[in-house]
Amino acid sequence: MATKAVATKTVEQLIERSNRLGSDPRNTNYAGGNTSAKGRAKDPASGETVELIWVKGSGGDLGTLTESGLAALRLDRVRGLEAVYPGVEREDEMVAAFDYCLHGSGGAAPSIDTAMHALVEKPHVDHLHPDAGIAIATAADGPELTERIYGGKVVWVPWRRPGFQLGLDIREIQRANPDAVGCILGGHGITAWGETSAEAERSSRWIIRTASAYLKQHGKAEPFGRALQGYGALPPAKRRAKAAAIAAHVRAIASADRPMVGHFTDAKVVTDFLERAGHRRLTELGTSCPDHFLRTKVKPLVLDLPADAPLEKVLARLRALHERYRADYAAYYDAHATKDSPAMRGADPAIVLVPGVGMFSFGKDKQTARVAGEFYINAINVMRGAESVSTYTPISDAEKFRIEYWALEEAKLQRQPKPRPHAGRIALVTGAASGIGRAIATRLAAEGACVVIADLSLEKAQAAAAELGSADVAIGVQCDVTKAAEVQAAVDATLLAFGGLDLVVNNAGLSLSRSLLETTEADWDLQHDVMAKGSFLVSRAAARVLIDQGMGGDIVYISSKNAVFAGPNNIAYSATKADQAHQVRLLAAELGQHGVRVNGINPDGVVRGSGIFAGGWGASRAKVYGVKEEELGKYYAGRTLLGLEVLPEHVANAVVALTGPELSHTTGLHVPVDSGVAAAFLR
Template sequence: MDELLARAHALGADRRNTNYAGGNVSAKGKGLDPATGADIDLMWVKGSGGDLATLQPSGLAVLRLDRMRSLVGVYPGVDREDEMVAAFDYCLHGRGGAAPSIDTAMHGLVDAPHVDHLHPDSGIALATAADGEELTRKVFGDRVAWVPWRRPGFQLGLDIAAIHAGNPGAIGCVLGGHGITAWGATSTECEANSLEIIRAAEDYLARNGKAEPFGPVVPGCEPLPQRERHAWAAALFPVLRRLASTDYRQIGHYTDSAEVLDFLSRAEHPRLAALGTSCPDHFLRTKIAPLVLDTPPTGPVDEVIARLGTLHTRYRADYAAYYQRHASPDSPPMRGADPAIILVPGVGMFSFGRDKQTARVAGEFYVNAINVMRGAESVSRYAPIPESEKFRIEYWELEEAKLRRMPAAKPLATRVALVTGGGSGIGKAIARRLAAEGACVVVADRDAQAVADVADEIGGTAVIADVTSEDAVAEAVAAACLAYGGVDLVVNNAGLSVSKSLLDTTVEDWDRQHDVMARGSFLVARETARVMIAQGMGGDIVYIVSKNSVFAGPDNIAYGATKADQAHQVRLLAAELGEHGVRVNGVNPDGVVRGSGIFASGWGAQRAAVYGVPEEKLGEFYAQRTLLKQEVLPDHVANAVFVLTAGDLSHTTGVHIPVDAGVAAAFLR
């Protein structure tokens, strides 16, 4: 097993060898049967799901080889081969491990100690070439056999086993329309054979491929300069996300790699995109074909958006027709007619999925498909598997079962959150909680190191932003759009505090306090509201206000006044944005001392002096003046933000939730 995992990691670490989560590896060896004490023949094979580069023992299925091979005697034929996946469960050795995948037969029936099945771009290029069988002979001679397209399953395993038995000099085979399989007597030999096939295919394509397989560059479709390209992407992405979320809300991913931009600049990209992808791993993520903008984005944004809307309507109709052409009475229901990939010449590719990883992987798979098309077109003609076969896999009951096994989505999955002042204190706690509940979180703060640390911790996106700057806020929101496709949930948390009496408060104090919180909240709300309206999917804006917005305390004129400003922004925006499905609410904390960035920056010492208590006792002082006699922590504020945005309060807007352990003087009236 250690050798197998080492081979999986080495092969999976290089995406030239196989795509993310694609392919599988196996090893056969002796194991102990605890019921008899005897040695038995076992097979360790990558199970359903997971990625080779990060494969762990828990991701392997372990089967008794004698029982697995005895299934040949009860195989009911290709029309009922799906039943064999359930039969694999009766071959498992012990508890635990991953569910056996559809490719298990390929590994178990081939009489070789080690087997790899991979999806390299170079290998699939040969597999999808119109004359792939002839090219395979030309590139490899007798060392690699050709297997005509067959859907993955038990029969494909029998076919490959027969080829292995009948070709003792062969090291593997090219699977038409699909990928490659290699074998070896040792793990080292198997890996070497896999790499020989992959590198030989790469070398042949490089030496023999024509220079411009996608045709000449089309005037007007050239890649836009990066700044202009990203501006277009940020402007279009929320609208594209709305289109791609017609059936189910999606997260987006933007790719403007050289491969994508070059493909979209060339004359042949409309024809090739319409043919769709071929490898099952590819089109299961990318759908039958992408939506392609048929005019470069050179006109007004509104005109481009209108054209995309027209194309989206057509795409949905075409997809529904595709489903109707091939669906049988026992086919699973249509899962949704929206595109997973949208291509915009000059700008790039927008991919969509149920979460950030799924959206990113869909884009990666389409880049794989572009590489495959380039290779096939350079030496032949790209000829993917027939549409009917694509449907058989896309709506395969085994794929449907895999979807049913997926864990339930977290409450904030498919939501994109922007948290200002997220580098410390309350903002950091909110960012952590939203990410833990499934949101894609953009953390904004002026402190570059702090915001990077928080983003790294939660797997989010860091944005350095001063909320007092109109340009900086616009750039932060654009960054959120480029990262995930839009913004759904905004937390106006950035703040500071000046604790001085009226006579000691300077104009500079007043302006600085209001610039950060009143002006900053306004700028963030305005910019994100534009995105939410363009998305057409509603949204949440939450202001972290304060008890001081309704309670008048001493030496607090600048802070209290600006908090009152924020509190009324909540009411005003709730009234204005409700027609767009955007809910605006506030949270009124008090006495958040421990873990608070504001209190650590000098506010704590100032307030402690006002109340005549030691600074280290300030939290206890605040707690004792509450009804619950409990200290308020940043996590308590984060809890309130979650409750307001997770969905159960879907009909609540314009309210303020106190998180102060009970301060009677601050009760809302």
């Protein structure tokens, strides 16, 4: 029991230390680095007490690490692998051998850094990627700087790709320098150790803090060089307007090989970097730390025009630079690929830098895109630090290629789960804070889409978005669809949040149940403004983006069975729904050449969960049909062929089906979701 208690305490301390270190971006970037602890536990199979190592497994993030994210291995077995180590040319084989060293079941898969943690002869080890540490690691005179800054307490380790040999290298340096508390890994990061968890953490923080202090005290004021005239940041409103204006075109560039989700930032660290002459040289050198370039690619695409360049010139130049970028990337691949290399994964940039405006970053989903941007900011910080005291000198392109197209990295990519049907798609749903719209937004998010919830009430829109997850999943925006400026603002917000737009659902609506003689001109205008004009304004603004992206897309109208069914006391609502229904046909015919599908859904009365029915429409319709309001849903169901009530979720199902891959060749269609109303059959 005592041994178990000690092991439990060791793991608890490791997780607590990891969370503290990982939650501070000064220590390491998102999902970067790993930590470990060694301790003793009883082997249930033999009853013997054995020495184990718990190490953060492959993937995951230190800041949010839990016990399930650790791999537990027999330390004697891992260290014993040295006897069968076939040499650096075959060191990748050792990763598979880690599986034979595991203790117990569950936990994470052992990472490539497991050997480093096991071979270092201290109980507690941290491997981190702090900007300040990498700045020293990528300086041209890194070994000299390390000695000058730390005086032997931290030792330089020349660049080596992570693996078994790097673990052996660090162990030998540790043995040769018994007073050292850690090392600078050339081109990569830092590793620190200690006899206790607290000591290891103190060593890590001291290495980082000391590097930061040295750079601050000795670094030159303008490491990126002179300011370029016309390259300074535009005023906030102007730069965000320009970002929105070019976002669809930039996404088209990043998605030539496969669709990508985007992220935009106009952070000062980015615009200041792009204002300085040094950015031209440094961006060509690319990033250095493997965690960086695996997400940002070896280098970004950089627009070489001043901030106030005309939009037409910017777009033309971006297209030309994209062609050059793809050719350069193909040349990089061809120069370093071997017969065993994985196929080229894509030649589009993950980072696009626009002077005076900011940075667009891209990935398979919003989180990946955002993190890629965060990593490039890390890279800017690294370049600033290295240039301030030396010359930034990243690892070679050959070494970058060995990481980027590593067989182990390829295997990790192949293990990723199959994406959900709407993964990578960006949806804007109007009237989505409640009822049918909310159900649609919820279902699209569940299928992998990024969702923008637009509603008259910003508070309700944001609350509905928050229920779907973080801002990587959904955001809420205020939008009155009857006002062109607000519609455009909602589309621009979508572009800045997610980089583009793929799917629009015209759902915003209201209804007033009145006979012809009771319907006022104001009643008529209000309903036509919201649904007919509103759908037109939303579709027009969205179509511009869809055409600019050149990636196709979907526009869906939530119309009604009333578009074809002549019900009583419903002139204004039914007429505007018929307007929407014909917009579907007209836009399907017009936008088909751009790969944009336009379809409609005709629900029957959706009573439960409907904002329209709750707002008085239900009471009006119940009066028309001579039933109690609470029985209206049952009444509607009773007049259908299937005898089933239609709920918001059923409409959402139809949206997902219409916009999914199975109906990729369908446009101009109206899908009834009415449980079978014979009078509303399409003819």
